[in-house]
Amino acid sequence: MSAEKKTKIKKITIKAAVAALWLVLWQLVCFIVDMELLVVSPWQVLKRLTELSATAEFWQYSLGSLGRITEGFLLGSVTGAVLAMLCHQFTFAREFFSPAITMIKSTPVASFIILALVWLTGQRVPVFISFLMVLPVVYGNVSQGIREVDPKLLEMARIYGMNRQKRVLKIYIPSVLPYMMAACRTALGLSWKAGVAAEVIGVTKNSIGRQLYYSKIYLETADLFAWTAVVIIMSIALEKLFLFAVGYIGRRFHFDRPNSKGKVEG
Numbered sequence: 001m002s003a004e005k006k007t008k009i010k011k012i013t014i015k016a017a018v019a020a021l022w023l024v025l026w027q028l029v030c031f032i033v034d035m036e037l038l039v040v041s042p043w044q045v046l047k048r049l050t051e052l053s054a055t056a057e058f059w060q061y062s063l064g065s066l067g068r069i070t071e072g073f074l075l076g077s078v079t080g081a082v083l084a085m086l087c088h089q090f091t092f093a094r095e096f097f098s099p100a101i102t103m104i105k106s107t108p109v110a111s112f113i114i115l116a117l118v119w120l121t122g123q124r125v126p127v128f129i130s131f132l133m134v135l136p137v138v139y140g141n142v143s144q145g146i147r148e149v150d151p152k153l154l155e156m157a158r159i160y161g162m163n164r165q166k167r168v169l170k171i172y173i174p175s176v177l178p179y180m181m182a183a184c185r186t187a188l189g190l191s192w193k194a195g196v197a198a199e200v201i202g203v204t205k206n207s208i209g210r211q212l213y214y215s216k217i218y219l220e221t222a223d224l225f226a227w228t229a230v231v232i233i234m235s236i237a238l239e240k241l242f243l244f245a246v247g248y249i250g251r252r253f254h255f256d257r258p259n260s261k262g263k264v265e266g
Contacts, residue, residue, distance in 0.1 A: 072130025
């Protein structure tokens with residue numbers, strides 16, 4: 001067995017052991033509390049999740065939330081990246097948009113949700129809130145990535161007459177891509193938290209948030225835990241899928257990072 005395979009098996013074993021430990025702790029809390037209204041066991045959550053997944057409504061609600069939050073995430077990511085590039089290029093743009101970005105970062109999510117319920121239809125509120133949560137994260141990381149581009153590489157590109165398109169493809173994108181991936185990893189979690197919160201407050205039709213709201217109203221703790229588990233699973237799955245897609249695009253178009261000698265590979 002190769003060393004790489006042993007390392008991979010070791011990582012999987014550790015993760016499985018940690019997951020098992022948390023399940024044991026969860027079950028222990030259930031025994032101590034001994035009140036299903038407050039805490040339900042992992043087995044009850046799994047049982048309820050299995051029951052829910054067998055219904056058409058479960059997939060309708062899950063895919064509805066997935067579509068809205070993915071839309072908000074993508075809009076926020078694209079807008080944040082474009083704004084970062086625009087503000088790097090033009091000082092006026094940076095000064096103009098800086099107060100808005102600061103306001104978005106500082107304003108409580110609940111305030112935006114309430115305002116959005118006045119401005120928009122219920123179906124669009126989660127999209128808008130997810131967009132707002134993603135925008136400043138991507139903007140900040142991409143801006144940092146652009147600032148961290150090695151000036152020696154840019155000077156080399158200028159000396160050798162490299163045009164703007166090649167500078168973007170061979171210097172800027174490889175340097176900014178790790179920052180973009182880190183931003184998306186953080187922003188995806190925020191978009192799910194804020195988006196589902198918007199669905200709960202707005203009682204959005206065909207959404208996980210609406211089911212969480214009903215679970216609270218009718219004191220269905222098992223349903224509350226089950227739908228929360230769905231949000232966590234979908235968030236992790238979407239994150240893995242998105243990062244895989246970004247990594248694949250990077251490899252497909254040879255967005256290799258500049259090497260230590262200052263040469264651009266690819």
